[in-house]
Amino acid sequence: MVFKLNLHARFVFQNLFSPCLAFASLIGLITLQRPALQAPGQSLTEEDYKTLEADEKIDIEILGKIPALGFDNLVADWLYLQFIQYFGDSDARDLVGYGLSPEYFKLVSEKDPLFVNALLRLETSTSIFAGYPKISVELLGKSLEKMPEQFLSPGTAPYYVWRAKGTNELLFLADPQAAKESYKKAVEWARHSQNDENQNFINVTTDSIKFLEKNPDSRKAQIGAWLSILGSSQDAQTFKRVVKEIERLGGKVTVEPGGQISVKVPDDFD
Numbered sequence: 001m002v003f004k005l006n007l008h009a010r011f012v013f014q015n016l017f018s019p020c021l022a023f024a025s026l027i028g029l030i031t032l033q034r035p036a037l038q039a040p041g042q043s044l045t046e047e048d049y050k051t052l053e054a055d056e057k058i059d060i061e062i063l064g065k066i067p068a069l070g071f072d073n074l075v076a077d078w079l080y081l082q083f084i085q086y087f088g089d090s091d092a093r094d095l096v097g098y099g100l101s102p103e104y105f106k107l108v109s110e111k112d113p114l115f116v117n118a119l120l121r122l123e124t125s126t127s128i129f130a131g132y133p134k135i136s137v138e139l140l141g142k143s144l145e146k147m148p149e150q151f152l153s154p155g156t157a158p159y160y161v162w163r164a165k166g167t168n169e170l171l172f173l174a175d176p177q178a179a180k181e182s183y184k185k186a187v188e189w190a191r192h193s194q195n196d197e198n199q200n201f202i203n204v205t206t207d208s209i210k211f212l213e214k215n216p217d218s219r220k221a222q223i224g225a226w227l228s229i230l231g232s233s234q235d236a237q238t239f240k241r242v243v244k245e246i247e248r249l250g251g252k253v254t255v256e257p258g259g260q261i262s263v264k265v266p267d268d269f270d
Contacts, residue, residue, distance in 0.1 A: 046095045053096055056086065060103045068111065076112035079104055083118075087125055090237070098129040105139055113143035117155040120232035123164050128229070128241055133172030140165040150192050156232065157198070162186035163205060164232065167225040171245075176216035179225075183209050204228075215270055219249045223263060230261065 044052075060079070068075045083104040087093070105122035108115060123136040140161055151158045166182030169175045183205050190198045190205070204224060211218035226242045226249075243253045251263045 044091070049092045049096045052092070053100060056082075057100060057103060060100065060107060064107050064110075072111040073115075076108045076115050076118065079108050079111070080115070080118040080121075083108070083122065083125075087121075087235075093129075093237075098125055101125040101130040102132050102135045105135070109139045109143050113146040114151060114153070114158075116153045116158055116161060117232075119143055119161055120156060120164055123168065124229055124233040124238060127168050127172055128238065133168045137165055137168045137173065140168070149189055157190070157193075157201075159186045159189035159198075159201065160232065162189060163201075163228055166208075167228055170212075170225050171222060176212050176218075176221075179221075180209055180212045183212075217270075219251075219270055220265065223249055223251050223265065227261070227263065 063075060063079065083101075086100060086104070087098070101122065105119075105126045108118050108122060112118070119140065123140055126139075127133040127136040144161055144165070147158055147161065162182050163186040166179040166186065169182060170179035187202050187205050187209070190202050208221045208224045211221040211224075215221075223246050226245050229238060230242055246253055246263055250269065251265045254262045254264065256262060
């Protein structure tokens with residue numbers, strides 16, 4: 001088989017991939033600037049991790065300032081992959097924390113406000129581990145302003161973004177009224193495409209709204225909010241934190257053999 005490239009196709013190819021290659025080259029240059037601090041078999045110290053984190057922060061700032069040459073989505077994808085590595089480096093996170101989570105969240109949401117899967121992972125890290133729920137609510141709100149109500153996400157459905165916003169408002173900002181309004185928007189968006197998953201989401205979220213209407217301090221609503229976090233972030237750190245918070249509220253968490261999570265609460269639970 002012979003592949004041919006006509007002049008028009010070659011022009012399109014060059015005009016499409018030249019800026020893409022330029023951007024990829026720039027990413028490579030940024031990455032190469034980072035010094036190698038770890039020799040084979042050597043563990044990094046807290047100071048080493050702080051140095052790496054400072055370099056990583058500079059990389060993020062540079063990417064936020066340079067033109068993306070029309071490849072904002074690629075920038076968001078690359079940043080998200082970098083964040084996954086950052087979040088998963090448990091040795092580093094144990095020593096220096098999750099301080100770059102808001103930086104990643106801000107830039108990814110600016111470059112691609114429709115990147116639902118990334119938004120949900122980033123807000124969890126920013127709120128729970130970095131301790132900045134106000135930033136999460138602000139960035140989720142800005143993304144939702146740019147997200148069409150009937151947007152067909154290739155990954156997680158967009159109504160989960162409203163649910164995440166409400167969860168932050170309920171659990172971390174002590175604003176059950178705002179949470180209730182966000183949950184109502186989540187249900188409204190979920191009704192656009194009826195299927196079994198959507199209906200279950202609608203039922204669970206509607207229950208949360210009812211709990212909050214009856215009692216703004218409802219522990220049932222709070223437990224439901226903590227459980228919803230596991231829908232977007234199922235890593236070990238998040239799971240441990242969610243179980244701890246649910247048990248603090250009085251629930252008992254059980255993991256079934258098939259991996260399903262159930263929570264038992266007392267009969268007189270509010």
